[in-house]
Amino acid sequence: MKPRSHPRLNSHTAASIVVTQLVARRRQELARLGLAWLAMMQVMMFALPGYLRHEAGGQDSLEVLDWAIVLMNWASLTLTIPVILYSAWPVWLGCAHAYSSKRITMDVPVGLSLLAAFIPSVWATLKASGDVYFDSITMFVAFLLTARFVEQRASRAQGCASTQTSLKNPRASSGGGAGSQESLVSFGVSLLAQANRVATVFVMIQLMLVAVLGAVWWVIEPAQAWCVLVSLLVMSCPCALSLAAPVSLAVLHQHLALVEPLPAQVREALLLRTLRVTRQNLYGALAWHVLTMPLAAIGWVTPWLAALSMLLSSVAVVLNACRLSRSRQTVLSLSIKALAQNQPLQT
């Protein structure tokens, strides 16, 4: 957004500063996201000999493969360092914030899983033996940043839409409409708070579970324990949970911006629908986690598969929220009907 294209905002210096900051933040996010995807694709190429190693035939081909793997690991490490330091920077900031405010956030399991995967991989690269998880790390960061990018876009679109509706309909902020506007804001706040509570409890339970399961694996089979621990930590990232509320709220505000003022009964129906879709998303994502956790706990899920599962659940949440968007036609026809019914009463 260039400030020039928004003459209304340009007249207020403070507002234009906010817009400039927003643009800078968005560019930063996009650069982080792009770097993560770029590195992910290349690291996956480098990881191929490692995948092939399990099916290697003769002794001499194995030697050549091992030599190639050592080289590839160094190349992967070179690409993973900027991903960890630059792309995942918001995660480290979030962890520091969580530490200083003594509250568990989504960044804690993410940071833990990144460290748990990165440090042994660096060690294995230096020693030139052992498994590396660079492909899983870059995949995880790329998918996580994608989910967050969608979430940020959704909540920003919601912010823009709500200012637009209040600008378009100044009556709403004074007189009779004030209550409805306030109720909408409080609806959004309560929905977000509810989703946050669910996500926080989820993360805490998940972290405890990961600690217990990791200890059990350590006792039973130490060779596999670390791999299982990394995938469990990746799985405990509640990306889909944190997407649930912002995405459906953004879609709701799109509707409200479309037809304003909405007849009361259509509005109510729309709020109910939003609530329902948000709950569906929240509990659907929870159910997905509950179903896939046992698979990870018995060691069937590799770290990269865990990252893929996280992406799939996030995409499912976004698509489900888009169902709300598809009912735009219904909203229009309903409001026309409601207006037609109200017309004789008013005259």
Next chain:
Amino acid sequence: MEILYLLLPLSLAIVALIGALLWWAVFSGQYDEVEQAGLSILHDNDRTFI
């Protein structure tokens, strides 16, 4: 297989090049208004043609 000593640094260099291009594109504002271009036809001023 010694070719890997050439190919691996080459691939890293290409990644770095693509990364630099992406960096330039993002921070020169190429992706700031991705929806605006599609809508611009609607905001077109037709009066000069009539």
